[in-house]
Amino acid sequence: MPALNDLLADDSSSGRHLLVLTDASGEILWRVGSAEVLRRADRLEFSEGADWSEAGIGTNAISEALVTGRPVQLFSAEHLVRTHHEWACTAAPITDPATGRLLGVLDISGPLDTISADTLRMVRCAVRVAESLLGRPDGGTALGASSPSRASRQAIRRPVAAVESLELLGDKPAAVFRDGSRVPLTLRRAEILALLDSRTHGWSAEELAYELHGDAGTTAAIRTEMFRIRSMLGEAVESNPYRLVAGLVGCSDSGRVLRLLRDGRVAEALEAYRAPLLSRSGALAVQLLRDQLDLAVGSAVRSSGNPGLLVRWLSSDMGAPDFEAVEELGRLVGRGDARYLSFRASSAAG
Numbered sequence: 001m002p003a004l005n006d007l008l009a010d011d012s013s014s015g016r017h018l019l020v021l022t023d024a025s026g027e028i029l030w031r032v033g034s035a036e037v038l039r040r041a042d043r044l045e046f047s048e049g050a051d052w053s054e055a056g057i058g059t060n061a062i063s064e065a066l067v068t069g070r071p072v073q074l075f076s077a078e079h080l081v082r083t084h085h086e087w088a089c090t091a092a093p094i095t096d097p098a099t100g101r102l103l104g105v106l107d108i109s110g111p112l113d114t115i116s117a118d119t120l121r122m123v124r125c126a127v128r129v130a131e132s133l134l135g136r137p138d139g140g141t142a143l144g145a146s147s148p149s150r151a152s153r154q155a156i157r158r159p160v161a162a163v164e165s166l167e168l169l170g171d172k173p174a175a176v177f178r179d180g181s182r183v184p185l186t187l188r189r190a191e192i193l194a195l196l197d198s199r200t201h202g203w204s205a206e207e208l209a210y211e212l213h214g215d216a217g218t219t220a221a222i223r224t225e226m227f228r229i230r231s232m233l234g235e236a237v238e239s240n241p242y243r244l245v246a247g248l249v250g251c252s253d254s255g256r257v258l259r260l261l262r263d264g265r266v267a268e269a270l271e272a273y274r275a276p277l278l279s280r281s282g283a284l285a286v287q288l289l290r291d292q293l294d295l296a297v298g299s300a301v302r303s304s305g306n307p308g309l310l311v312r313w314l315s316s317d318m319g320a321p322d323f324e325a326v327e328e329l330g331r332l333v334g335r336g337d338a339r340y341l342s343f344r345a346s347s348a349a350g
Contacts, residue, residue, distance in 0.1 A: 001021065001030060003129055003130065003133060004106065004129075004130060005019070007122070007126045007129065008108060008122060008123070008126050009032040011033055011034055012034060013035070013036075014034065015033055015034035015037060016037060016110050016111060017037065017108055017109065017110030018032070018033040018037050018038070018041055018046070018107075018109045018110060019031065019032040019033065019106075019108060020046070020062070020106070020107040020109060021105070021106055021107070022052060022104050022105045022107070023103070024066075024101075024102045024103055024104055025053060026051055026052045026053030026054075026056060026062055026066055026105070027049065027050070027052075027053075027223070027227070028046070028047065028049060028050050028227075029048065029104070029227070030048065031046070031047065037110065041109075045057075045218065045220035046109070047220060047224050048223075048224050048228070049222075049225065049226055049227035049228070050220045050224065051219075051223065053066060054066070054067060060074060060089060061073060061074040061089035061090060061107060061109070062091045062105050062107050064091065065091040065092055065093045065105045065107075066093065066102070066105060069093055069102070070093070071091070071093075071120060071124050071127075072090075072091055072092075073088065073089070073091075073119070073120050074088065075088045086111060087110065087111065088109070088110065088111070089107055089108070089109040090108045090109075090119045090123050091105050091106065091107040091123070092105065092106055092120075092124055092127045093105055093127070094106055094127050094131060094134075095131060097131045097132070097134055097135035103134075106123055106126060106130065107123075108122070108123055162177045162178050162234065163176075163177060163233050163236040163248060164176050164177055164178045164251070165251045165252060165256075166185075166190075166197060166251065167252070167253050168194050168197070168253060168254050168277055168278055169253045169254055169257075169273070169274055169275045169276065169277060169278075170274065170275035170276070170279055171279045171280045172184065173185040173189075173190035173193075173278060175232060175233055183232055185232075187278070187281060188212070188225055189225055189228065189229050189232075190278055191212055191281055191283050191285075191286050192208060192212070192222070192225055192226070192229065192242075193229065193252075194252075194254070194277065194278055194281075195208060195211060195212075195286075195289075196237065196242060196244050196249075197244060197250065197251075197252045197254070197255055199243070200243070200249050201243065202241035202243030203241055203242050203243070204241050205219040205222045205223055205242065206219055207241075209221065209222045211284075211285035212283050212285060214284075222242075226239070226242055236248055253272065253274075254277050254289075256272055257269050257272050257273045257293065258293070261296055261297065261300050266300045266301060266304050266306075267309060269297060269300065270297065270301060270309060270312055273293070273297050273316070273318065275317070275318075276290055276293075276317065276318055277289055277290040277293055278290070294318050297313070297318065297319075298319060298322050298324075298325060301313040301319070301325060302322075302324060302325050302328045305332065307329060307332045307333050307339070310325055311329065311339055311343075313325055314326060314329065320347075323347050326340070326343045326344050330344065
């Protein structure tokens, strides 16, 4: 990417074309361009994580390069999707110089007046440079050693064994690795991981888009976030459908609470339940998971017959609204007990 950036990219304020690199399936891995070009590309769902294969979005230069194995240019109405008719695209496949295996596609896209026959020659030249670097003993890593693109590649290669758990309780979600490092998660990525953590057989991009965004959700937005999640967590997340790898499902702090409850260790579960699930999330699907966790813990505590656990539960933010737990405490300690009366007064005031 550093070499390709130097050859073809233009991310200056006046830049008008987009440099794009995909993998062998047509999924966009990187793109470079000016802020205005990136905004225009976003409107076309031409962003990281989007599927630009023939099956994903119809005929375009990237899909043609994947199918034919040759450099190609497409202009205007040659694109299947009408909203792409104002663009021209030039793409060429990148192959492994040792095996000939298809690795991905390099693409230059922009408004019609920014692409010419010279663009095709430039893309073909850049592909030869990329393949030459790939054929070097050091894989070309001597170039751009401090570049963000190289850092991204290193993140993608992070081994799955490094991921130990997910912190999803509270308002500071994070991924925790076996070396002790902790990587913060944005709320949206944490919401996606919470859903993945809740279902072993996984989710499609369409399901995640609907659950998190409703009717306004797009699969492109989900694929973009999934690309970034996988860049952080390596192969801890699988695709088709999206799911956590075997052994990682339920390894979140919220999953640990449920495991303790299923083992009958109610006191430990209550101790581990330190905060609501993704307390800042307003996504309906996450709210449902949050309510289910509250219900599971509250039911177990009310059934424990232990006044001490009931007091701890009612003293927490999650258990404070549990009127049934207040009444169960009164049954166990007596209606005249100060503990019962204080919680009853609080629930009545609420």
